[in-house]
Amino acid sequence: MSAGFSTINTVLKIGTGTSLTKITEIKDYPSLFGQPDALETTDLEDTIQTFVPGVASQDTMTFTCNWDKTKFTTLKALEGTSQNFELDFGASGVQGKFTWSGLLTMSVNEGSVNGIREMTINVFPSTGITFA
Numbered sequence: 001m002s003a004g005f006s007t008i009n010t011v012l013k014i015g016t017g018t019s020l021t022k023i024t025e026i027k028d029y030p031s032l033f034g035q036p037d038a039l040e041t042t043d044l045e046d047t048i049q050t051f052v053p054g055v056a057s058q059d060t061m062t063f064t065c066n067w068d069k070t071k072f073t074t075l076k077a078l079e080g081t082s083q084n085f086e087l088d089f090g091a092s093g094v095q096g097k098f099t100w101s102g103l104l105t106m107s108v109n110e111g112s113v114n115g116i117r118e119m120t121i122n123v124f125p126s127t128g129i130t131f132a
């Protein structure tokens with residue numbers, strides 16, 4: 001039985017080419033690898049519906065971060081330019097590395113009494129995710 005792993009040391013890196021760096025710490029990460037559409041293959045002789053996998057859907061990927069004006073400004077300057085992304089599980093990605101490309105936008109999250117000011121990195125993937 002596996003004991004599981006903590007999300008401690010999960011790091012998002014951003015950059016161009018192979019030069020990727022951590023720009024800010026993240027508080028959460030989205031589901032990786034979209035679910036494929038189900039394409040129905042049922043014919044008139046079948047007694048149950050049958051399916052094959054179709055194209056996988058990749059939603060906008062959102063990463064919540066604590067507010068930091070300098071980091072927000074740095075990330076905001078990257079909007080509209082293709083970036084490479086790497087999400088590392090564990091120190092230096094020892095538990096896995098996920099890579100993809102896409103465009104990012106920045107947003108400032110809502111606030112409330114007794115809350116933490118946050119920002120969100122929104123990533124629109126332009127490639128599939130690879131795992132190493």
